[in-house]
Amino acid sequence: MNLFILTGAGVSAESGLGVFRGTGAALWKRYDPMQLATPEAFMRDPALVHEFYNARRRNLIAAASNAAHIALARLEAGLAQRGDSMTLVTQNIDDLHERAGSKRVIHMHGELLKARCASCGAVRDCREELSTDSRCGCDGALRPHVVWFGETPLYMEEIYAALERADRFVAIGTSGAVYPAAGFVREARARGLRCCEVNLEPSENAAQFDERRYGRASEIVPSWVEEILAR
Numbered sequence: 001m002n003l004f005i006l007t008g009a010g011v012s013a014e015s016g017l018g019v020f021r022g023t024g025a026a027l028w029k030r031y032d033p034m035q036l037a038t039p040e041a042f043m044r045d046p047a048l049v050h051e052f053y054n055a056r057r058r059n060l061i062a063a064a065s066n067a068a069h070i071a072l073a074r075l076e077a078g079l080a081q082r083g084d085s086m087t088l089v090t091q092n093i094d095d096l097h098e099r100a101g102s103k104r105v106i107h108m109h110g111e112l113l114k115a116r117c118a119s120c121g122a123v124r125d126c127r128e129e130l131s132t133d134s135r136c137g138c139d140g141a142l143r144p145h146v147v148w149f150g151e152t153p154l155y156m157e158e159i160y161a162a163l164e165r166a167d168r169f170v171a172i173g174t175s176g177a178v179y180p181a182a183g184f185v186r187e188a189r190a191r192g193l194r195c196c197e198v199n200l201e202p203s204e205n206a207a208q209f210d211e212r213r214y215g216r217a218s219e220i221v222p223s224w225v226e227e228i229l230a231r
């Protein structure tokens with residue numbers, strides 16, 4: 001078995017990090033992403049963008065992984081033990097998969113606990129607040145190491161190569177609204193993979209999945225993992 005798992009904000013929702021879309025309180029209903037999550041927004045008002053990501057970084061540092069993250073880490077270890085494998089690709093910029101014990105996580109939208117130099121591109125760990133005074137060794141301005149609207153997601157070659165090798169595709173806690181991640185299920189189907197969706201409610205791509213399980217990730221993911229490991 002070679003699983004390809006894509007996670008989104010729904011997997012971290014019960015850790016208190018909030019989601020971007022969907023029913024209920026959502027980040028992009030309260031804030032305008034065009035003012036906070038684009039390269040143009042950072043050029044126009046870097047202090048405002050830093051303030052937004054500083055608050056999210058503080059929340060993340062105070063948060064903890066939940067049962068869904070822990071189950072996925074257990075799945076990685078359990079599959080490896082019996083010679084199977086999985087690729088975990090996340091749209092999330094938090095480190096809750098890693099804190100739960102996942103060894104290999106591909107962060108296609110970057111990582112909140114890293115900063116990148118806007119001039120030389122160097123990436124470094126960052127747990128502190130960033131401001132317009134935050135500088136790289138080369139004197140370039142530091143920005144959050146996250147992918148903004150209009151920027152290309154990271155590791156795309158590696159991700160498509162993993163999709164080619166996979167025999168099953170599973171999307172967990174993602175609304176299917178943001179490309180290219182929202183297009184992975186179509187790629188997977190075209191390659192004949194069985195596709196499963198785990199989400200609180202049907203995503204925008206729900207019709208493309210062969211199997212759909214709805215409910216809270218902290219409940220559905222652990223039971224699904226047990227089923228896979230029992231096979």
Ligand code: OAD
Pocket residue numbers: 007008009010011013014019020021022023037091092109147148149172173174175176177178198199200201202203215216217218
């Ligand atoms: P969204 O906020 O768009 O979707 C989260 C999904 O999780 C929704 O379909 C919710 O119904 C579902 N959900 C909420 N609570 C859940 C729970 N407890 N258990 C299971 N599912 C739950 O998040 P993403 O699809 O990850 O990009 O968003 C994709 C990208 O859009 C993000 O990475 C971010 C955002 O703009 C960037 O910032 C570049």
